[in-house]
Amino acid sequence: MKKVRVKQSLSVVLISLLAFSSLEGTVHGESKIKIHADAAILVNADTGKIVEKHNEDQLLGIASMTKMMTEYLVLEAIDKGKVNWADTYTVSDKVYQLANAPGLSNVPLRAEEAYTVKELYEAMVIKSGNGAAIALSEVVAGSEGDFVKRMNAKAKELGLEHYQFVNSSGLSNYDMLGLHPEGTDVNDENMVSAEDMATLAYHLIKDYPEVLKTSGANYKYFRKGTDEEYLMKNTNALLDGRAHAYKGADGLKTGTTPFAGSTFTGTAERNDVRYISVILDAKDEYGQPSSAERFIQTKELLDYGFNQIQTVQFTLDDAVKEKTLPVIDGKKDTVKMEVKKPLKIRLPKDEISEAKVKLNLDKLNENGELQAPIKKGEKIGELVLVKSEKNEYILDDLEQEIAVDVYAAVSVEKANWFVRSARNIGDFFEMLF
CATH class of the missing domain: 2.60.410.10 (D-Ala-D-Ala carboxypeptidase, C-terminal domain)
Structure with a gap:
């Protein structure tokens, strides 16, 4: 397993260069797409055909988009009958600490409390709960360390080529309070290329389309009607009524860490046509990481797919x-x-x-x-x-x-x-x- 060091501070000169760098090329000889990001790709979700790409094979940080692989393995376990939605999980000390750690995206989980697999799954997908993701890794594999082995094995099975999974949540290992999975290093990071993230999204939607019902939920209450009631707000700003609402958007996953920057795997469907887009480390006009830009640039990619690509009949x-x-x-x-x-x-x-x-x-x-x-x-x-x-x-x-x-x-x-x-x-x- 490759060990990855935290990104070093960029020099002023490099920042200046990044401010002017972008994916700007003539697309199929007709229009131009300007994408400020380390890598990007647009794929037809039905056929797997690549419509547009930039640095698609470069191994980069993915942050919480890591949870897409956790989602796949959980849904697979459900499908095979090894895990049931109604099964309960009692919070371990590790999960308790990470689910309540300041500064980490979470739905708070109580020590020694029992939660259903369904509750944890929705907390992971909608709110990007890190503690919930780790809890699910323990449900499926017994320990997060063994779950990480399954993640990498599944990546190979699904045809991914450029990947490194080191935990189930997408956190940087050094942010896990010394509780990073056994067999991984404190400096390890989850890394996948843009094309391989699109490949994972392709399999996730094809094999378990029900994932879109959850990833497309704008808001949902966690344990509604109890003293643990918590309003979960989806991290996907492309959903209806949100700041960057996009018609037909219903997934999939955001990600943000200092190492990975702002990332997003999006998908939208219009008139029975669906596209998958991936943006890795989105930048603003000054070359700085930008949470909003990942959504703005995703919309540009999706617009190209829906507007510049036409259905032809023979x-x-x-x-x-x-x-x-x-x-x-x-x-x-x-x-x-x-x-x-x-x-x-x-x-x-x-x-x-x-x-x-x-x-x-x-x-x-x-x-x-x-x-x-x-x-x-x-x-x-x-x-x-x-x-x-x-x-x-x-x-x-x-x-x-x-x-x-x-x-x-x-x-x-x-x-x-x-x-x-x-x-x-x-x-x-x-x-x-």
Whole structure:
């Protein structure tokens, strides 16, 4: 496990340079996005396709976005029946100290008090409760040290390449009052690249979409109606009614530490299209860490996805002029092709004119004919998008062929023996003369 030292103070010269540095490039030849951050990425949440990126492979601090991996492992344990929402956890001395430590994001937890897994999970996701995250690590793995091992093993399993998980909460180890997990160093930090954070978010949403119901909750009371009642305010300022409200936003996780700066993994859905964005160490115009800028810049990325990337539809008309195929040994000598739905793909505006589809037919004989009988609705091929070299995906195995099935529009029964024989004789004499 790599050991990471705390960032040293930046010189005045470096600060000045950072103030003018940004992700500023022509995006797909059309518009420019200015992002002041150490790294950033925008990904289609349905396909895993990378829409925009900057320093996406750089290993950087993620702070409380670490809790996304804790969320995944908790939801996985629930899904496998190893843990139940109603299970109770009695607060350990370690969790008590860290859940009540001044200056750390928390929902206060009482010593020796029992809390349900559901209560702890909501405190972690909505309020970013550090004590709650550590408590859940103990529920799932017995100790936070063993839980950290699972975090790194799961990261590898999910296809992450640039990562280092050292605790369950995202705190800097040196802020854990000497209670950092066994097997880690006091100077260790949670670090993940922007692309790998997007990959984790992709898996989290795909495998456990219910996470969005909790991460999208603006406010919720912890233990409402008891003497522990506590109003939890979501740390995501993109949610409805908040300072940087963004239509369709419902997740995922913020993070802030001196080491990581201000970070944010966001997601939003509009018209059945969802994007995932990651901002690592957002800066203001002077090159200084800025909590607000992570939301402002996330909105710019999401706006590009929703406004500059368009849904394009292709049908058989875009691949062939003649939509019938010859049939051999049938009562009819041709059959019409059809697709039950168009092929849909989201593309940057300036790539739309270059996009092409082709027709792949897999049941033709050497003479280009279909063999009767043919049933209506029988698959006879595919309408396929011709691959573009511009496409990149967060995981290699997500780059699959984009296609829709092509079917026979009508049935063609097989002709009887007499008709087939007559045709063969006719074809024979036609060849002679």
